[in-house]
Amino acid sequence: MMFARLSTQAARRNAAALVQAQTRRGISVQSILHGSPEAKQEGDVQIQQHSRLVARGKYVHGVEVHKVKPDAVNEYKKAAEAYYTAIKEDPDLHVKLTGSWETVVGEQDTFYHILEYENYSGFDKTTQKIKGSEHANTYNQLIPYLRSRSQQLCQEFAFFPTVPPRTEGGVFELRTYQLHPGTLLQWEHAWRKGIEARRQFVAPVGAWFSQVGRLHQVHHMWQYPDLHTRKETREKAWQLDGWSETVSKTAEYSMLMDAVILEPLSFSSLK
Numbered sequence: 001m002m003f004a005r006l007s008t009q010a011a012r013r014n015a016a017a018l019v020q021a022q023t024r025r026g027i028s029v030q031s032i033l034h035g036s037p038e039a040k041q042e043g044d045v046q047i048q049q050h051s052r053l054v055a056r057g058k059y060v061h062g063v064e065v066h067k068v069k070p071d072a073v074n075e076y077k078k079a080a081e082a083y084y085t086a087i088k089e090d091p092d093l094h095v096k097l098t099g100s101w102e103t104v105v106g107e108q109d110t111f112y113h114i115l116e117y118e119n120y121s122g123f124d125k126t127t128q129k130i131k132g133s134e135h136a137n138t139y140n141q142l143i144p145y146l147r148s149r150s151q152q153l154c155q156e157f158a159f160f161p162t163v164p165p166r167t168e169g170g171v172f173e174l175r176t177y178q179l180h181p182g183t184l185l186q187w188e189h190a191w192r193k194g195i196e197a198r199r200q201f202v203a204p205v206g207a208w209f210s211q212v213g214r215l216h217q218v219h220h221m222w223q224y225p226d227l228h229t230r231k232e233t234r235e236k237a238w239q240l241d242g243w244s245e246t247v248s249k250t251a252e253y254s255m256l257m258d259a260v261i262l263e264p265l266s267f268s269s270l271k
Contacts, residue, residue, distance in 0.1 A: 060123050061098065061162070061208050062115040063152045063219065070109050072145035077102075079142035081267045084113060087126075087135055088269070094122035098162060098206070099270035101172055106260030109147075112174065116162070123153065152213030159192045160220065162206035165269035170225040171261050172205065172270075177218045178256040184209060187218060187253045194246025201233045205270065223270075227261065 068076045080100065088097035098114040117123040130136055156162055179187055195204065207220035224230040237243045250257075264271040 058119070059156060059162075060117045060119050060211075061154045061156065061206075062117065062123065063154055063208070063213075064113040064115065065150045065152075066111045066113070066142075067107070067147045067149070068109045068111060068145055069147055073109055076111070076142055076145035077265065079138075079145065080111065080113070081265065083135065083138045083142060085267050086138055087130070090135070093126045093129055093135075094118045095126045097267075097269050099172075100265040100268040101174075101262035102265060104171070104261050104263050106258070106262075110260075111265075112262060120153075150213070152210050152217070154208035154210050154219065157188060157191075157207045157209065159188075159195065160204055160207035162208075163203070163270070167271040168223060169271065170223055171227065171230075171263060173222045173224065173230065174260050174262055175220055175222075176258045176260075177250065177254045178214075179216045179218060179253050180255055181216050183253040184216070184218075186249065190246050190249035190253070194242050197237050197240040197243040197246070198233075200240065201236050 066076070066080070084097055084100055087093055087095060094117060096116040098116050100113045101111065103110040103112070117126060130139075177187070191207075198204065202222055202224065205221040205223050207218070209219075210217040222230075224233065
């Protein structure tokens with residue numbers, strides 16, 4: 001009986017210790033995953049400060065990504081043209097169409113649309129005016145052709161403003177970098193120095209960093225006559241001072257990198 005009581009007491013003590021340990025572990029994991037309120041507030045302030053330092057600040061760009069059903073690509077293109085042409089030609093909306101593209105190398109049946117709003121107030125006014133209007137009905141016509149859709153709001157880098165509408169032909173390259181949190185300033189500094197090497201061979205189309213949606217993400221776009229010219233241009237840049245350091249820093253600050261080759265749609269403002 002004595003042995004049984006001792007065993008029961010020991011079991012209870014072990015169970016209590018286990019619960020206490022799990023509680024401590026739960027708090028620790030919660031703290032790691034979500035951070036303390038003070039840490040979260042500090043991180044938000046840091047993001048805002050970095051944005052003010054590197055942003056051009058004049059416009060907000062919406063990056064819309066549509067993944068289309070493979071057997072509905074042609075129907076989607078017609079519906080997308082009807083919608084994006086209508087909104088860019090509506091003088092009551094505070095938005096311009098930077099461009100619309102289809103992926104040719106990368107995730108297939110994926111389309112990118114970049115819209116330029118007159119800052120966040122322009123985005124608010126535009127989305128409110130579209131709701132309940134004929135534009136909303138036109139947009140709904142393309143919904144059945146989609147597998148998924150996403151939107152991200154970005155700002156331009158001050159040193160990398162988006163080019164105005166033009167028609168030069170060829171292909172576009174959209175490069176996307178998922179940065180380590182807190183490295184936006186370093187990334188901007190590295191590219192501000194290294195971009196001059198690239199400018200000697202090709203003019204950038206634009207560069208943006210995310211503020212709403214997937215955070216800590218940077219996009220930049222280039223235009224080439226063809227993929228062979230792209231290859232030669234990148235090889236020439238390696239021969240100039242500063243470019244190799246920019247590439248090295250880019251790899252240091254990035255967790256993931258993507259490069260997709262795009263072709264402009266017929267109604268795109270950039271071709």
